[in-house]
Amino acid sequence: MSLDTTSEIEIIKVATSKIDQVDFETLSFGSVFTDHMLVCDFRNGAWEKPIIKPYEPFLLDPSAKVFHYGQAIFEGMKAYKIEDDSIWLFRPEENYERFNKSAVRMCMPEVPEHVFIDGLKQILQLEKDWIKKGKGNTLYIRPFMIAIGSGVIAQPSTQYRFMIILSPAKAYYSGEVKVLVAEHYSRAANGGIGAAKAAGNYSGQFYPTQLAHNAGFQQVIWTDDATHTKLEEAGTMNVFFRINDTLYTAPTSERILDGVTRKSLIDLARREGINVEIRSVLVSELVDAAKDGSLKEIFGAGTAAVVNPIVGFQYKDVYYELPKMENSFALDLKEKLTNIQYKLAEDTFGWTVEV
Structure with missing residues (x-):
C-alpha cells in the first residue's frame, strides 16, 4: 500500500x-x-x-x-x-x-x-x-x-x-492482571459480529467484566458461546497460551477478531524458532496444564498494550497462579515487536510504513 x-x-x-x-x-x-x-x-x-x-x-x-x-x-x-x-x-x-x-x-x-x-x-x-x-x-x-x-x-x-x-x-502499563475464565457470558456468537470492530462488541463486555472486577479480577477470558469449553479472547485482546515451549492461540473466526498484533506476534515467534499452533484451546487443557506445571504463560495481544502478561486465572472457583518465567516468551516478543515499531531493529517483514 x-x-x-x-x-x-x-x-x-x-x-x-x-x-x-x-x-x-x-x-x-x-x-x-x-x-x-x-x-x-x-x-x-x-x-x-x-x-x-x-x-x-x-x-x-x-x-x-x-x-x-x-x-x-x-x-x-x-x-x-x-x-x-x-x-x-x-x-x-x-x-x-x-x-x-x-x-x-x-x-x-x-x-x-x-x-x-x-x-x-x-x-x-x-x-x-x-x-x-x-x-x-x-x-x-x-x-x-x-x-x-x-x-x-x-x-x-x-x-x-x-x-x-x-x-x-x-x-501502556496495567500492572498484574488476573483473569476469570467465563462460564456463562460470551463476547460473541457464531453468525454474529464478533469479527468486526463494532462498538456493541465492547459495550456488551462491560457488565461481565465489571462482575469480574468486583470479584478481584482485571479481565475475563471469554469462552465460546455454545459450550463454554473453548478459550477465545482475553478482555478486548487476542490471547496466547504457552504450554511447555509451544504457543497456542485460537484461530480467527466469526467470533474472534483478526488482530494485527496477534498475527504479527505469530510471524515473529515463528521467525524466532518458537513453535506456534493455531487451534482451539480447551478450558480443560488449560486447567490440566496448570495442574501439572506445563502451563508457563498466558498473555493478551493488542494495539494499546502490545503484550499484556497474565499472572493467573480462576475457573470454577479455583485460582491457578502462573510461574515467574526468566525466559518469558511474552516479554521477549514484546521487546522484539516494539523494537521493529520504533525502528530500533531491522524490519525484515516490511511492516513499517513511513508517513
Missing part, C-alpha cells in the same frame, strides 16, 4: 494549539486529544470531500441511527516518531482492510483509500509535534464511523460520518 497523497483534503487549522497545556509525562491513555480531527460524510450515496478541522463537539439529530441501532465501527492504530523525526505507522493496510470488513458486516459503506489513508497521512503531518520521540511514546489513532441518518425505523442509515481523532499516549 502506498501512502502517497492522491486527493486534496481541506484543512482548517486551529488559531492556537493547546499542546503547551498538555503534560506528556502524566498522560492517561485515551483521555487527551490533539488539536484537529478529520471528518468525511457519506450522503446521497457518495463520500463528500474530507476536511481536517479543529477538534470539537458536533451536533446530531436525537433520532440518528447510531443512537438507536448501534451502527458504529472503529479501529485502533499508532504512529511512532524516531530519532531523525520521521514518523512511522505499523501495518496500516491491515487496519484499513479490517475497517472496511467491519463496515460491510455492519451494512455501512466502505471508506475509500484516499479518505482513510490520505486523510491519516495529512492529519499526522499536521499534528507531528504531538508525537513524542522515545520508546513508549506514541500517538494513538482512532478512525471510526457512525450512522448519522435520522429516523427510528429499524433499517440501515443512508448517511454516515467517518472520522479520525488522535490521542498522545505513553507506554
Whole structure:
C-alpha cells in the first residue's frame, strides 16, 4: 500500500494549539486529544470531500441511527516518531482492510483509500509535534464511523460520518492482571459480529467484566458461546497460551477478531524458532496444564498494550497462579515487536510504513 497523497483534503487549522497545556509525562491513555480531527460524510450515496478541522463537539439529530441501532465501527492504530523525526505507522493496510470488513458486516459503506489513508497521512503531518520521540511514546489513532441518518425505523442509515481523532499516549502499563475464565457470558456468537470492530462488541463486555472486577479480577477470558469449553479472547485482546515451549492461540473466526498484533506476534515467534499452533484451546487443557506445571504463560495481544502478561486465572472457583518465567516468551516478543515499531531493529517483514 502506498501512502502517497492522491486527493486534496481541506484543512482548517486551529488559531492556537493547546499542546503547551498538555503534560506528556502524566498522560492517561485515551483521555487527551490533539488539536484537529478529520471528518468525511457519506450522503446521497457518495463520500463528500474530507476536511481536517479543529477538534470539537458536533451536533446530531436525537433520532440518528447510531443512537438507536448501534451502527458504529472503529479501529485502533499508532504512529511512532524516531530519532531523525520521521514518523512511522505499523501495518496500516491491515487496519484499513479490517475497517472496511467491519463496515460491510455492519451494512455501512466502505471508506475509500484516499479518505482513510490520505486523510491519516495529512492529519499526522499536521499534528507531528504531538508525537513524542522515545520508546513508549506514541500517538494513538482512532478512525471510526457512525450512522448519522435520522429516523427510528429499524433499517440501515443512508448517511454516515467517518472520522479520525488522535490521542498522545505513553507506554501502556496495567500492572498484574488476573483473569476469570467465563462460564456463562460470551463476547460473541457464531453468525454474529464478533469479527468486526463494532462498538456493541465492547459495550456488551462491560457488565461481565465489571462482575469480574468486583470479584478481584482485571479481565475475563471469554469462552465460546455454545459450550463454554473453548478459550477465545482475553478482555478486548487476542490471547496466547504457552504450554511447555509451544504457543497456542485460537484461530480467527466469526467470533474472534483478526488482530494485527496477534498475527504479527505469530510471524515473529515463528521467525524466532518458537513453535506456534493455531487451534482451539480447551478450558480443560488449560486447567490440566496448570495442574501439572506445563502451563508457563498466558498473555493478551493488542494495539494499546502490545503484550499484556497474565499472572493467573480462576475457573470454577479455583485460582491457578502462573510461574515467574526468566525466559518469558511474552516479554521477549514484546521487546522484539516494539523494537521493529520504533525502528530500533531491522524490519525484515516490511511492516513499517513511513508517513
